[in-house]
Amino acid sequence: MQVNEKKPLIVAFCCNWCSYAGADLAGNNRLAYPADVKIIRVPCSCRVNPMFILRAFQRGADGVIICGCHPGDCHYTSGNYFTRRRMAMLFSMLDYLGIEKERTRVEWVSAAEGAKFAATMNDFAEKVAALGENKRLEDLRCKK
C-alpha cells in the first residue's frame, strides 16, 4: 500500500466584514500561511450552520475554523454572539464523537488584524497537522 502523505485540509468560514477583510489584509501584507486553508465567505459568522461543519468533516476536512468580528464589533451587532454559543455546543458534541477540540475553532479577527489572521491560520494548521488525518466523521456515502 502506498503511504498516504495527504496534506491537511482546512475549511475557514470568514465573515465578510471583519475576518474576510482581515484575510485580505494578510494578503496585502504578504503574510504567508499554509495553502491548506481554504476560505469560504459568509456575510456573518452567524450564517455558519452547524450542518456546514458536519458536511466538511464528512467530506474529509481535517479542521474547520470560523472567524468573525470581535465580540461587540459585529457588523450586524450581535451575530458573533450567536456563533460563539452555537459553536461551543457543536464543538463539544464533535469532541464527544471523537473529533478533537483542536480541529475546531472560533477566532475573532478584525479587518485590521491581517497579522493575527495569518498567525491564527499558521497556528491552527500546525495543530491540525499534528493530529494527523481526520477520519472519524467521514461518511462513505458522501464519498464517490
Add this chain to the structure above:
Amino acid sequence: MKVSYFPGCTLKTKAVKLDEYARRCAEVLGVTLEEIENWQCCGGVFTTSKDEVATKLSSVRVLKAAQDKEQVLVTVCSACHNVVKQTNHQVQTDKEFADKVNRYMAAEGGYDGTTKVYHYLELLRDVVGFDKIKEKVVKPLNGEKIAVYYGCLLLRPGTVMKMDDPENPKIIEDLIRALGGEPVIYNKRNECCGGYVTMENPAFAEKKSQSITENAKSFGASRMITACPLCKYNLEKHEEELPVVYFTELLAEALGVKEDADESAE
C-alpha cells in the same frame, strides 16, 4: 490573620529596628508575622537576565515555603520585596525559567508561582486597611510634614511590582494621612539614591541622595521615611538637617509601641 514573613539579612543586622517595629505594629493590628524557617538571603538585587537561575533559588524557596503554609508572603525591606516579587513574576511568565527552577527544586517539590507577595505596606493598605490603622492611632503625628521616599525598588518595574502608580504613588502618603501627618509630595521621591554604587563611588551616591533630600526639604519636610536600609544609609550619611527613619518606626510611634520596641531591640 497569619502571614508568612521574610525579613531578609539586613533586617537581622544593621536594620534590626525596621524589623522590630514591623513586628510590634503587626501585633497591634492583629496580624501575626510567622518568620519563614531557614530562609536565605535574596541576593539584594534581582538579576534581570533570563538565564540566571541559581541566584534566584533562595527567593523561590521562600515563595515555596509560604505556598506550603498556604499563606501570603510579606516582606518589609524594599530590596527583598523587589527580588522576591520579580522572581515570582518570572516563574509565572517565563516557562523555560520555571522549568529550570523546578528541576533544582525537585527534591523539595516544585513551585508554581501561586504565592501572593505583599509588601508590608500593601498588607497595611489591602488587608488591614488604613481606616483601621487610623482607629488604632494613639499618638497622631499632629500634621507633621513628612517626606516619603520610595526609591526605585518599591515601584519599579511598575508592570511587575503593581504596588502603586510608579510615577505618582500614594500608598505611603495615605498611610501618613492615616497617622495624622501631612505628606510632602516632591517629585524626586522615586529617583534612585545611588544604591550599591555607594561601595565604589560614594561621592556619586552622596550627590544623588542630596538632590533628593534637598528636593524634600524645599517643600518643608521635617522628617523623611523609607522602607529600604540602603536608601536610609545613603540618604542620611551626609544629611544633617533632615532625619531619615524607617516607615515602621513612624507607624510604631503613632501606634504607641515605639518605646517597647526600642527596649527589646537593645
Add this chain to the structure above:
Amino acid sequence: MSQQNNNLKEELIRISGVNPKKCMRCGKCSATCPAYEEMEYHPHEFVVMVENGNIEPLLNTESLYRCLTCFACVERCPRGVEPAKLVEAVRLVATRRQGANHMKADDVPAKLDEDLPQQAIVSAFRKYTK
C-alpha cells in the same frame, strides 16, 4: 557585522529578552538616567550599539558598573525597550568572561564603614562578580 559580533548580539538579546529594534531613538532613557554623568556609554547608546553589533566597547566600559539598575529607563521608555536589562546582560557577559570580576572580596574591607548595610555588599557582589 562580523560573525563574532553577531553571535554576541544574539546572546545579549537572548539573555536580556530585549529587542533593540523597538527603539525609536527618543533618548528618554538617557534623559531619565540618574547615573548619566558617571557613564561613558549611556542607556540609549547601549541599545543602539547592541543593535549595530558594536559590542566590544561596551564590554570594556566602566559604565557597566555605574548603572544603578533603578529601572527608571525601563519604566519611562515609551517603546517598552527596557535598556537596563540590556546593560545587565552586557555586564553579565563581561563578568562571565574569565577573570573579569569587577570587585574582589579582598577589596571589600577597605570600602566598609560601620553603618553600611549588608544589602549593599551582597548587591554589589551580585552585580560585579560571577
Add this chain to the structure above:
Amino acid sequence: MQRIGVFVCWCGSNIAGTVDVQAVSDALKNEPGVVFSTNYQYMCSQAGQNMIKDAIKEYRLTGIVVCSCSPRMHEATFRKTAQAAGLNPYMVEIANIREQCSWVHKDIPTGTEKAIILGKAAVAKVNLNAPLTPGESPVTKRALVIGGGIAGIQTALDIADAGFPVDIVETKPTIGGKMAQLDKTFPTLDCAACILTPKMVDVAQNDKIRIFSYSEVQEVKGFVGNFDVKIKKKARYVNEDICTGCGACTEKCPQKNVPNEFNLGMDNRRAIYIPFAQAVPKVATIDPNACNMLKNGKCGVCAKVCAAGAIDYKQQDQIIEEKYGAIVVATGFNPISMEKFDEFAYSQSKDVITSLEFERLTNAAGPTAGKLLRPSDLEHPHTIVFVQCVGSRCAACAEKGKEYCSKICCMYTAKHAMLVRDKYPDTEVYVFYIDVRTPGKNFDEFYRRAVEEYGVHYIKGMVGKVTPEGKKLKVQGSDLIMDEQVHIDADLVVLAAAIEPDKSARPLATMLTASMDTNDFFTEAHPKLRPVESPTAGVFLSGACQGPKDIPETVSQAGAAASKVIGLLAKDKLTGNPCIASPNELMCNGCSSCERVCPYGAITYVDKEFRMPDRTTAIRRVAQVNPAVCQGCGACTVACPSGAMDLRGFASAQIIAEVDAICK
C-alpha cells in the same frame, strides 16, 4: 443547467507570478456547467471587461466566475459588467486568488492547486445562483450631524447649502468645539475665533440648520435613508427661545467657584453660565451640580434678575424623535489624561500644563486675558520648556499612552514657541523633540521660521523628569546631538499631550453599528478610496473622530462627507441589498425562533391560507421578512429548526456546494 463562463485574471504578475493561470483556466473548463474558460492580463481593465461582455453574448452565459482579486475590491465592477451584457449581476461569483492565494503562498504548484480549488468552489456556487433583484426604499431628506466642532459645522453648512435640512447635536451648551478654545492657527497665525465665529453665526442664521445643543444622541434605529433617531435634549433650566443671552444672570449668580471647563479649569465660572462671548446658541445654562436652587431650593437669584423671564427651574430633559436619511459622525478628540505620565509632574505643579491649556493662557479671552503668566503665581515665565510626543508613539507593551502619532503636536508646538518669542523676546524657549513632522503646505517653512527667525531652541531628545523645586521646574532631558544630559531650570513646562477620540464615540459606534479601530477611532469604508464613509451604509465620518487631523484637513474631510451626504439625499429611492433572508412558507411552522434572533426586527408573522394535500385549506402562521429592514446577516437561517429560512446569495445549498468543492 447553467452555462458558466470562467475568467482568470493575471493581475499583471500579482497573480500570474505564483499561479499558473493557464492551468487554472484549463482545469476549470471541465467543471460542470462551464462552457467557456479563459485568462487575461487585467480582467478589470476595459479590454478585460469587454472580453467578459462578449463571452456572455457569444456563449449565452447564465453565470460567470471571475478568478481575481478580493470580491471586496472588484465584485461591484464585474457585476456591473455582467449587467451591461444583460446578465443578472448576482450571477457573478469571484474566486479570490490574489489576496487569499497568490499573495500568501510562495511556490507555483501550491498556488495553482489552491487557485483551482477556489475556482471550483466558485463554479459550484454559481451553479446554484439565482437571479436576484434588489428592493427599493425611500430616502428621508434630512441629515444628522453628531458633534458641533469645526468638522460638524462645516459639514452642516455644506449640506444646508445644497438645500437639505440638517440637525446638529452637540453635547456642550455651545457649538464651536476645540477650535473655539484655540488662540492662533498654524501655519498662517490667523486667530481661530476670527475665522470660526463667523461660521458659527452662519449656522445659527441658516434656516435649514437646527442646533440641538446640550443634547445627546440616545438611540439610533433603521438603516441608510431611513434612520430613526432619539435625541435627548438635556434640561438647561433656561428657556432657549426666550433667553436673550444678555448675561445678567451670569454676573449675579452667587455661586462663583465652579471650575470653568472652557478654560480647562484654570479659572472659575458661575453656576449659570454662557461658555464664551460668541457662544451659539447664545443662551445661558444652569449647571445642576453647582446650582443651589436646583440642589436645595435656596437661591433663585438668576430668575429674579432675568428680565426676559427665561429661567425655568422645573425644566425636564426632553426626547426628540426625528427621521434622517444620513448621519455624519463628527465627535472629535480630546487630549489624553496626563495621570500616567507624572514623571513630568503634571499633577504636582500648576506650572506644568498641556498644550491646550497653553492655548487658553495665550488667548485674549482666556483666564489671563492673553498675558502669558504662569498659573501658580501669575508671574511672567522667563524659561519655557515644551515637551513633544507625551503619550504619542508609545508601544502597546509600555502600557500607557497611544501607539499612533498625534500628528498636530509638532506644528502647534512650533506655533506656541514662535508666539512666545514674538510677544516676549526675553523668554527662552526650548522644545524637546523626537522628530519634527511637518508634512503639509507651508508647514516646514513655518517650523524653520520658529528656529531661524524666532530663535527657538530645538533639542533632539526627550525629557525624562521634571522636578518642581522652589519656584522652578527642574527639567532633566537628553540632547542626543550633543550626547549629553541637559538640565534646565524652567518656569513653565508645556506637554504636547497625545490626542484621543472623544469618550462618547464608543457608545455611539455601537448605536450606529459602525466599526472602530483599537484606538476607538472610527474606521473608514476604505482607507484610501472611501475615506469619509463608514462601512455602515448611510453613516459618514468628519474630522478627528476618524483619526488625528489639523484644521485644514478636518475642513476638507467635512466638505467631502457633506458631498457624500448630498449625493445620498439627492436620490429619491435607494436600491437595497438583495442578499436577504427569505422563508419557505411551506416549511415554516411559525415557531418564532428566527424572529427572536433578528437584530433588526425584520421578521414578522402573518396568518396565511394554505391548500392542504387533501384539498382542504388551513390557516398557518408563517414568517415574513421585511426586505427594506433585513440586512442579510443570516442569524435566522441557523436558528430555524425546520430549515425554512434561507439566505439569498448565500443559500445553504450554495455554501454546502462550496464545502463539497473544497473537500473533494
